[in-house]
Amino acid sequence: MGRNIVLIGMPGSGKSTIGKRLAERLGMEFCDIDEYIEKKEGRTISDIFKYGEAHFREIEKKAVREVSKMQPLVIATGGGIVLKDCNIRALKENGVIIFIDRNLDDILSDVDVSRRPLLKNGKDQLCSLYEDRIELYKKYCDIQILNDKGIDQVIDDIIEAIGMENTDLHGEVIISKQT
Numbered sequence: 001m002g003r004n005i006v007l008i009g010m011p012g013s014g015k016s017t018i019g020k021r022l023a024e025r026l027g028m029e030f031c032d033i034d035e036y037i038e039k040k041e042g043r044t045i046s047d048i049f050k051y052g053e054a055h056f057r058e059i060e061k062k063a064v065r066e067v068s069k070m071q072p073l074v075i076a077t078g079g080g081i082v083l084k085d086c087n088i089r090a091l092k093e094n095g096v097i098i099f100i101d102r103n104l105d106d107i108l109s110d111v112d113v114s115r116r117p118l119l120k121n122g123k124d125q126l127c128s129l130y131e132d133r134i135e136l137y138k139k140y141c142d143i144q145i146l147n148d149k150g151i152d153q154v155i156d157d158i159i160e161a162i163g164m165e166n167t168d169l170h171g172e173v174i175i176s177k178q179t
């Protein structure tokens, strides 16, 4: 059975948007972990966060365990998935982990904070999230893709890079910034 393609990265880095279109391009099923959680819990992410982040992370951990067993899927994770290494271990069992690396200015230019409780006190929280997480995204990924161009071009880069996943380029930037 084919492997899953798992997208990780900061909130607003493009995981949900790119993941959905990537799945269409590859003729694969798509699962957005946040959407999976909202459907299963019958509540929005923001409502779940009202019980605290730790409560959300436990729900997220359970969702990851369930979704990572389904195959083959394109999976868009939530930005905080890397906070528990058990999430990454589960996702790595059947999947290749792709870090969607989008610079903060581009994220700030269009991120919808209404659906991201961690950013409710202003977008400058994004910088502290980035500082806390950037090394985790880089450590856990098999492939790192720069999202600094049109979405369809980023998808082209991912499809090309997946073909290269058996090389020893794990963790290195495979697609450098297009000049």
Ligand SMILES: Nc1ncnc2c1ncn2[C@@H]1O[C@H](COP(=O)(O)OP(=O)(O)O)[C@@H](O)[C@H]1O
Pocket (backbone or CB within 6 Å): 009, 010, 011, 012, 013, 014, 015, 016, 017, 018, 076, 110, 111, 112, 147, 148, 149, 150, 151, 154
């Ligand atoms: N390369 C890009 N070009 C234009 N818009 C982008 C690009 N990447 C992401 N976006 C936009 O950024 C916003 C956040 O994307 P989203 O897929 O929700 O991110 P995530 O799931 O990682 O939080 C969306 O409006 C999306 O269309």
Ligand SMILES: O=C(O)C1=C[C@@H](OP(=O)(O)O)[C@@H](O)[C@H](O)C1
Pocket (backbone or CB within 6 Å): 009, 010, 011, 012, 015, 016, 034, 045, 077, 078, 079, 080, 081, 115, 116, 117, 118
């Ligand atoms: O970065 C985070 O901790 C979060 C990112 C969100 O998903 P996106 O990455 O799709 O915004 C969602 O899981 C929740 O608001 C927490």
Ligand SMILES: [Mg+2]
Pocket (backbone or CB within 6 Å): 015, 016, 017, 034, 076, 077, 078
């Ligand atoms: Mg998303």
